[in-house]
Amino acid sequence: MINVLVVDDDATLIFLMKRLLQKTGRVSEVRVASDGKEALDILFGGTWEPDLIFLDINMPVMSGWDFLDEFGRSYANKIECEIVMLSSSTREMEKAQAAKHPEVIRYLSKPALYPTILEVVINTDTRKSTGL
Amino acid sequence: MIILAVTPGQYLEYMTELQKILFSLVEKNGIVYFLLDTNHNIEMCSDNMFQVFGYDPPSILGMKLDKLCFGKDRDRLSKLLESALVSKDEKEIEFRLLLSDRRIRIVSATVQTLVTDDNNPKIAIFLRDITDHLNSKLFKDSFFNLSLDLFAILDFTGKVIEINEMWNEKFGYTKEELIKSGIAKVFKSDERMAAGRMYDWLKVSNESMYDYEMECCTKTGETKFISWSARSDALPGLVFLVGRDFTEKKETEQKLVESESKLSAILENTNDVIFSIDINYKLLKFNTAFVRIIEGSYGFKPKAGYSVIDPKVNTLTTMKWKRLYDLALSDRDVDELIDADPPNENLKYEVSMSPIKNEFKDVTGVAVFLRDVTERFKAQEAQLEMSRQLAEKNKDLLDFSFIITHNLRAPTSNLISLLSLYDKDHPANDENLEIMENFEASIHQLNETLADLTMAVKLREEVGKKFELLNLDEVFNNVKSKLPALESKGTIVFRTDFSTVPELIYPKGDLESIFYTLLDNSIKFAHPGRECVISVTSFIVENRVHLTFEDNGMGIDLERYGDRLFGLYQRFHRSDSGKGLGLYFLNTAIKSFGGSISVESEPGKGSKFTVKLIKRESE
Numbered sequence: 001m002i003n004v005l006v007v008d009d010d011a012t013l014i015f016l017m018k019r020l021l022q023k024t025g026r027v028s029e030v031r032v033a034s035d036g037k038e039a040l041d042i043l044f045g046g047t048w049e050p051d052l053i054f055l056d057i058n059m060p061v062m063s064g065w066d067f068l069d070e071f072g073r074s075y076a077n078k079i080e081c082e083i084v085m086l087s088s089s090t091r092e093m094e095k096a097q098a099a100k101h102p103e104v105i106r107y108l109s110k111p112a113l114y115p116t117i118l119e120v121v122i123n124t125d126t127r128k129s130t131g132l
Numbered sequence: 133m134i135i136l137a138v139t140p141g142q143y144l145e146y147m148t149e150l151q152k153i154l155f156s157l158v159e160k161n162g163i164v165y166f167l168l169d170t171n172h173n174i175e176m177c178s179d180n181m182f183q184v185f186g187y188d189p190p191s192i193l194g195m196k197l198d199k200l201c202f203g204k205d206r207d208r209l210s211k212l213l214e215s216a217l218v219s220k221d222e223k224e225i226e227f228r229l230l231l232s233d234r235r236i237r238i239v240s241a242t243v244q245t246l247v248t249d250d251n252n253p254k255i256a257i258f259l260r261d262i263t264d265h266l267n268s269k270l271f272k273d274s275f276f277n278l279s280l281d282l283f284a285i286l287d288f289t290g291k292v293i294e295i296n297e298m299w300n301e302k303f304g305y306t307k308e309e310l311i312k313s314g315i316a317k318v319f320k321s322d323e324r325m326a327a328g329r330m331y332d333w334l335k336v337s338n339e340s341m342y343d344y345e346m347e348c349c350t351k352t353g354e355t356k357f358i359s360w361s362a363r364s365d366a367l368p369g370l371v372f373l374v375g376r377d378f379t380e381k382k383e384t385e386q387k388l389v390e391s392e393s394k395l396s397a398i399l400e401n402t403n404d405v406i407f408s409i410d411i412n413y414k415l416l417k418f419n420t421a422f423v424r425i426i427e428g429s430y431g432f433k434p435k436a437g438y439s440v441i442d443p444k445v446n447t448l449t450t451m452k453w454k455r456l457y458d459l460a461l462s463d464r465d466v467d468e469l470i471d472a473d474p475p476n477e478n479l480k481y482e483v484s485m486s487p488i489k490n491e492f493k494d495v496t497g498v499a500v501f502l503r504d505v506t507e508r509f510k511a512q513e514a515q516l517e518m519s520r521q522l523a524e525k526n527k528d529l530l531d532f533s534f535i536i537t538h539n540l541r542a543p544t545s546n547l548i549s550l551l552s553l554y555d556k557d558h559p560a561n562d563e564n565l566e567i568m569e570n571f572e573a574s575i576h577q578l579n580e581t582l583a584d585l586t587m588a589v590k591l592r593e594e595v596g597k598k599f600e601l602l603n604l605d606e607v608f609n610n611v612k613s614k615l616p617a618l619e620s621k622g623t624i625v626f627r628t629d630f631s632t633v634p635e636l637i638y639p640k641g642d643l644e645s646i647f648y649t650l651l652d653n654s655i656k657f658a659h660p661g662r663e664c665v666i667s668v669t670s671f672i673v674e675n676r677v678h679l680t681f682e683d684n685g686m687g688i689d690l691e692r693y694g695d696r697l698f699g700l701y702q703r704f705h706r707s708d709s710g711k712g713l714g715l716y717f718l719n720t721a722i723k724s725f726g727g728s729i730s731v732e733s734e735p736g737k738g739s740k741f742t743v744k745l746i747k748r749e750s751e
Contacts, residue, residue, distance in 0.1 A: 012546045012570045012577070019553055019563075058538075088541040091534070111545030113552060 001028040002125050005050035007039045007067065008032075008086070009059045013112070017054060020114050024121045035059040036067030043071075049079050052124045054112075057087045057094060068101045076103055082124055084108055158258070167246075168255040172196045172213050175254065184261060186232040197257065202228035202236050209241075213255055216243045226262065238263045282358070282375035288335055290314055293370065302358075302377055304351035315373075320347045320355075330362075331371070338365045345378075357382040405502035408488060411461060413441040413454075416497060425502075429473045449473050460485035460498040469505070480509040521724055528720045536585055543578035550574065599637050599748060604630040604670055607640075611647040615655060624655065624664045633670040633677055637748040642721050646679065649718045650741050654683035659736070675747050676727075682740040688733040697731060 004027050006017045014032050021027045031048065033039035036059060042048065057064035064085065071083070085098045085107045098104045108116060138146065158165060159180040167176035174197055177189040187200075197213075198206045205227035212225050223243040228236050242258040276283050276296045283296040292311045300306055303318045310317075319327045323346050334341065340363035348356045358375045366372055399406055399419045407418035415438045426434045441454050452470065459466050465486055472479035482505045488497040550571050555564050608628055636643065651666060658664040667682045688697065698719035715729075722729050726746045733739035 010542060010546070012543075012550070012574050015566070015570050016546065016549045016553070020549075088538050088545060089534075090537070090541075109545075110541060111548040113549060 001026060002051035002121065002128055003028060003049065004030050004121070005039060005042065005053045006030060006032045007034075007036065007053060007059070007064070008056040009034045010056070013056075013086075013110070016112060017117075020112060020117045021121065023114065024118050026121050026125045036062030036064060036070070039067055040070055040074075043075055043079065050081055051128055052121070053081060053083045054086045054108075055083055057085065057089060065097070068098075068104070071103065072101060080128075082127075084120055086110060086112060162261065164259045166197060166257045166259070168197055168213070168257065170217060170253060170255075172198055172210065172255070184259075185229060185237065200230055202230045212243060216245050216255060217253060220245045220247065229259070237261050238266055280377075282373070282377075284315060284373040284375075286315070286331075286371045286373060288369055288371070290316070290331060302350070302356060303348070318348050318350075318358075320349045323347055334362055334364045334371055339363075340365065355379070403504065406500070407440075408497055408499045409440055409457065410497040411495065413439050413457060415440055429476065456483060456485060457498055460487050460500075461495055463487050463495050469509070472504075478506075479504060480506045517726070524720075524724050528724070531716075531720075539581045539585065540578070543574045543581060546574040547571065547578070598639055600640060602636050602638060602640060602643055604628075604634055604636060607643055607647055608668060611644050611651060614648065615651055622664075624658075624666065627665070627667040629667075629669045633672055636670070636677055636745070638725070638745060642725070645721060646718060646743055649714045650681040650743075653714060653741075654681065654685055654739070657685045657739075658683070659685050659738075672747065673744075676744045677747050679743040679745070680740060681743075682738065684738040687735040687737050687739055688731070689735045690731065690733050698729065 004021055006014060006021075008014055008017070014034075018030050018032070021030050029048075031042060031050070033042055039053070039055075040062070043050075055064045055067060064087070068083070075081075081103065082105045083101070083103045085104055087094065087107075088110045090109050095107045098107050106120065108120075155165070155178065159178055162180070162184055163178075164181050164184050165178045166174055169175050174192055174195055177187075177192060179189060181187050181189045181192070192200075198210045201209050209225060209227050212223055216223050225241050225243065226238060227241065229239045230236060238261075239259045240262045241260075244256045246254045246256055248254070276294070279296065280298060282298045282302060283294075284292060284299070285294040287293055292315060295307055295310055295315075297307070299310055299315075299318075305317070316324055316327065327346065330341065330344065340361070342361045344360045344362075346358055346360060348358045350356060356377055357379045359378055360373065360375050362371055362373045364371045402419070403421055405419070405421045405425050407422045408416040410416055415434060415436055417436065418434060423434060426432065441450060441457065456466050456468065456470075465484070467482075467484050470481050470483050471477045472481050482503045484501040486499045487495040488499055490496050550567050553563075554567050555561055558564065605628070608626075608630075612626065647668075651668075654666045655664065662684065665684050667680070669680050671678050690697070698715050719729055722743060722745070728744045729741060730744075731739060731741050
């Protein structure tokens with residue numbers, strides 16, 4: 001079972017992700033943040049650690065890019081966590097930029113559909129339980 | 133037969149005296165005489181042999197005369213002497229005589245055999261040196277026919293005595309024709325009178341004339357220019373005439389004059405400025421366009437020798453020209469685009485300079501060519517501006533298409549996901565209800581995005597790029613009435629000052645969009661804890677119209693967002709009304725007209741946007 005953090009400013013997407021993640025049966029808790037700043041606040045609290053983060057790029061206050069920079073600086077060595085980009089952008093330029101961050105394991109374009117979400121969750125859960 | 137009136141004794145005495153006188157006369161006239169025996173040995177020789185031919189008479193006595201001959205003339209003389217002995221007639225022969233110093237003279241000999249009673253004949257020979265006479269004849273003939281000039285010797289009546297071959301070659305008349313009918317026919321008919329007068333003058337004046345140029349005419353009617361020289365004082369009764377053909381030179385000269393006048397016509401009539409200077413910047417030559425430009429800029433007429441650079445003056449204009457002249461003087465070609473001198477600095481000139489060199493390849497000056505390319509430059513600038521605008525537009529469109537895909541993609545992909553979660557078999561189930569609520573929200577979001585994009589497209593359409601004179605107060609009031617957020621934010625204080633620049637030439641839609649976006653922004657991000665105050669002013673800095681929009685709102689953390697503020701799809705506040713498009717569109721529109729937008733802000737205190745627009749003159 002894994003903890004998942006969904007970072008997106010779109011309320012409908014948050015609703016969807018919660019549903020899809022619960023449906024997998026492998027997620028113990030889903031927390032949400034509406035921008036990068038809120039996500040950092042959750043990590044900064046230190047009381048709860050996600051195993052997997054779904055991260056949007058275009059958000060007000062703090063974008064996905066800024067979050068990645070800050071995460072790499074402050075949390076990459078402390079938290080064992082995988083990040084999956086989830087964006088409406090299909091531009092190669094952004095996929096390439098995401099690939100520069102070692103924590104990012106996948107780049108998904110919206111819409112978020114169940115089979116993909118399930119696959120991502122199973123992979124993370126398996127890695128966590130086997131320690132591989 | 134001699135009739136004697138004296139006694140034979142007296143006669144012999146007289147004869148001896150007479151002989152002496154005759155011989156002395158002969159000697160005085162340079163004639164050398166010999167007496168030879170039948171074997172051609174010299175028995176006697178006159179005393180003047182030494183003066184005339186250099187031989188001492190005693191030294192040649194007993195020598196054969198033949199031996200004094202040169203080459204084959206020896207045999208010829210020997211044979212003649214033999215025949216003279218036989219025939220006893222007087223004979224003449226010319227032969228080459230070898231002198232004691234080995235030089236050769238040509239001599240004419242008269243040979244006569246003398247028969248005496250004792251039947252012991254002697255040969256008498258009289259030698260005359262004719263070398264000089266022959267030489268002068270040869271000399272004349274050779275030069276007469278070798279020369280490319282026209283030679284003629286005329287008598288006082290104008291009749292041709294002698295004429296060379298060149299007359300035939302130049303004029304096509306045979307020697308016989310000219311000898312028969314005179315040389316007057318080679319002069320053009322209207323020159324004949326003058327030629328006649330000149331001839332008459334020559335005859336009486338005993339003077340010479342040199343290089344008298346006349347237009348002459350060949351037998352076939354072709355024109356020849358001949359320069360005549362003549363003298364009548366050399367030999368009495370004769371006129372020596374020499375003519376030199378300078379037709380070719382004359383034609384070349386005429387062509388040169390023609391091409392020079394054509395060239396100078398081009399140089400004088402062109403609008404291009406052409407001049408040259410020496411190494412001390414002193415003016416050498418210039419055309420009328422140069423005079424015009426100097427009079428226009430400096431108010432005086434230039435003259436050769438004037439300095440084009442005043443070494444005491446260090447103005448930008450002087451330095452500009454000196455740099456170019458110095459480049460060319462250091463043997464380099466110059467091609468540059470420059471501004472014209474004040475007060476015409478708005479004109480553009482293309483300047484080309486080439487070093488002028490002497491035969492030793494030293495640079496002795498500079499040739500300068502100036503062309504007014506203002507119109508061409510303006511056209512080029514306009515073209516550049518247009519392609520810059522096009523590139524801008526292209527990028528704009530690319531970004532715009534990205535916005536469309538991005539903003540439409542978010543709600544549509546949500547709809548797809550929601551559909552996949554919808555439980556068709558149990559429509560009334562609670563989860564489906566929640567999904568339907570989100571469905572509605574997504575549809576609403578989609579609709580709103582479409583409305584935004586429609587507005588954006590419409591804005592673009594209105595950028596009909598028609599520039600018009602706009603009153604800023606009117607634009608402000610018009611926009612203010614359309615601001616949607618006005619009611620919900622309570623009291624807003626607007627302060628405007630358009631006194632410095634009350635009017636502006638700009639597309640109406642674009643200017644309204646600038647006002648709308650920035651005012652709307654200030655209202656959207658007004659500080660919740662205080663009355664919203666927005667100030668708008670206009671002024672001019674460096675030929676640009678500045679519009680400032682200052683508020684006391686929430687402000688922006690520029691350190692963090694500064695570089696992305698005008699970027700695509702950027703939002704910096706957790707506000708439901710911002711979609712991250714307004715400033716992006718504004719920046720794009722302003723830049724497309726060569727303007728710019730900048731911001732100063734401090735979080736919690738407020739923001740100040742400055743829009744800089746190109747100042748356009750009304751046409």
